[in-house]
Amino acid sequence: MPKAIFSIWWDDRLGPMVGRAFPEMPVLSSEEAVTVFMGHGVNQETEVGYSKIQNGLVISYMRPPNCIGVLVNENENSAAVERNLLRLIPHINFDSDQWDKELEKAYYVLHDLINETSGEELLLNPGVKKLVGDMMSKRIESLKPKHVMKATLRYPQAYDYLGNDNDEVIRLLKDLEDEEVLESRTFGRKVECRQCGDSDLTIDLLCPNCQSDDLHKVYTVFCPKCSNQFHAVIVDDLAEVTCLNCRQPVKVNELSVIDVEPLCNKCGTASNDPKIIFKCATCGKQLKGADLLAGTGLAYYFRYVSE
Incomplete structure (x- = not known):
């Protein structure tokens, strides 16, 4: 504690x-x-x-x-x-x-x-028990992540009035528009896939030199055991790394990342400026500039009734 x-x-x-x-x-x-x-x-x-x-x-x-x-x-x-x-x-x-x-x-x-x-x-949680059981019996081999960025609209000024749940704030603003208390007008641009209309993204990183996607990441991390920083190459299927300062093993989920630099396994290029490819997380389409500017944001105004 x-x-x-x-x-x-x-x-x-x-x-x-x-x-x-x-x-x-x-x-x-x-x-x-x-x-x-x-x-x-x-x-x-x-x-x-x-x-x-x-x-x-x-x-x-x-x-x-x-x-x-x-x-x-x-x-x-x-x-x-x-x-x-x-x-x-x-x-x-x-x-x-x-x-x-x-x-x-x-x-x-x-x-x-x-x-x-x-x-x-923790193990008394019913969902946890079922998940652990399915993984023990190999009904689920592993839980692999899908890295998704959610492009959201936020209305910070409304939080003081309607609370900090952004999804609920947006719902309430739309409710007020339906009741003709507010009206929406176009404001700025937002990411929106032109193929399926979704705003969730995945990001792929490519080597700026050879365009390979076979990248390792060189992390600057904080060791929770000796409170020092050290560099580590983090690859897939890695459970722990050894701190270069205190020489103790540290579980990867205990590391706090301070900085990261991709390292290309194909040509050996280390660069903190990789080529970034955006894809729609829903349909997989590679997003172009037009997709990144396709959507329209909405601003809300009080609806005045003309006499």
Whole structure:
């Protein structure tokens, strides 16, 4: 179980502000708060961040200007903590005016989530039991990913009024248009396959030199055991890698990727600028420029009734 959960936030005029923690822990210094924020990138663009402060490893979630940090125990599975931190976020009221109670509740909910998703508790899940059984009996040989990018429309200004569920926000806006309260007008462009009309994409990477798709990826990764960075070539069917600093094996699902550079197995070219091919995830059509600009976004306006 993590040591503590705490809140910090960023004030554009005053900089990092240190909030509450549960259980009580030594108060973060301004420098440590900046370190946590920097774990999310210079512009706070990364949702989940990793940082090392005097008290240990911190895994944090950023929803500007707020940041929720989890101080992790030594030898704790940081990848599992990250997954459960993301599961925890919907349970946190970021607009609360009682952060003491909010963090106490969050700490115990995180504890419950970690228990429910590990050990015997995890295997009691009916869906998990059936999946494991089918894989044991080889009815399912393996679970292979299909990498799909979903091109979505978002209406951030509406979130303050209608909640953060983007799909539900869009449904409500359409409901309001049906009731003739709002009207939609074209705005910008969106990705849309001209063959099937879908907006989901897959991406293939090709070597910029020989056009081969036989690429390995050289990753810069964060070792959860020694808290150092190292380089590793990640290939298919790999379960673990050895940290070049502490020489300990690390499971690939525990690695946090900091940077990546593709390496061509055919011609040996290493480049962080591979050729990118977009395909429709539904029908498989290779998307051209016209497809990437084919769809029309919609902006919503209040519908005024002419007298």
